[in-house]
């Protein structure tokens with residue numbers, strides 16, 4: 267049976283038509299799209315998706331979290347579902363491919379299976395998750411579907427409570443409804459996502475497909491170095507308790523620690539707020555926004571310890587107080603070994619080259635980690651560009667990714 271599947275391909279022209287139509291919705295005029303969650307353009311894209319689903323003769327479904335789905339049933343009513351998907355929301359002035367490719371490819375897989383009348387032992391679902399990018403909450407739809415959304419995430423969202431409520435009203439969603447989107451245990455046989463790499467590794471190495479081994483964990487802290495405000499002219503250098511020195515020394519040391527001891531990790535200090543923040547007063551206090559990422563749970567804990575220890579040492583060196591506020595994060599998510607192997611087998615079947623890599627970006631797949639087996643593949647990003655209008659993946663690579671998604675759905679669905 268698998269033999270006959272290996273020659274099946276998605277309809278690349280039909281997928282291209284869908285992709286081009288979608289890219290017109292919220293188009294920025296310079297090749298990008300702006301479809302931030304629950305904006306007019308985002309809701310228009312979702313309406314477009316609904317029409318595409320219905321015109322394909324697939325069943326449309328929207329859950330309480332606003333996730334939009336195409337459903338393809340099978341003969342067994344109680345069979346579990348293989349979920350394929352990504353997201354239609356974008357960052358402001360983002361690219362056409364981020365998320366959109368995964369949704370369009372997932373829909374194309376369902377169309378292909380349906381028109382070839384292939385009987386699988388599982389249901390197929392192509393899903394567009396709500397608010398992946400985090401304009402409002404981040405991974406909102408996938409966390410709700412996984413039953414992992416914390417009530418606090420809606421009470422104190424990073425995009426502001428007012429904007430969240432206004433957006434939910436525009437989309438016709440309620441808080442109670444969002445929590446009802448949780449799927450029952452055992453209803454999902456797997457989650458598979460095709461995404462652009464958003465980096466340069468595949469392009470540099472010259473490979474067709476990236477098989478994701480893990481999605482990094484991410485943690486953030488606010489570190490406050492506290493010294494003493496003094497006259498910037500009359501206070502001797504050796505007498506100063508300059509909070510800026512601790513914050514700056516920590517920034518440089520953090521980079522060195524990661525580059526020397528944690529080669530798979532990254533650290534970013536994206537913001538420093540100086541108080542009182544004027545030319546002629548020695549800085550009393552500097553609030554440092556620290557974020558770091560690691561693909562491995564043990565290494566993540568070690569890195570966390572090393573960075574906090576470093577902040578303490580630098581504070582001590584400059585005779586400063588240090589306040590540490592943990593702001594939250596996500597654990598690293600390992601992809602299913604079976605899914606990785608199945609992806610590699612599909613690449614071999616289709617004659618595509620592949621390499622294994624870690625995702626440094628957050629994706630919906632990690633919400634489903636532990637709920638069902640998860641797998642993810644990347645296709646090359648030209649020049650690694652993403653979250654910008656110049657984001658580009660060659661169409662041939664997009665089609666390759668969709669065909670891998672089709673192969674693995676067929677393999678898992680018939681196995």
Ligand SMILES: [Zn+2]
Nearest residue numbers: 364365398461
């Ligand atoms: Zn994305």
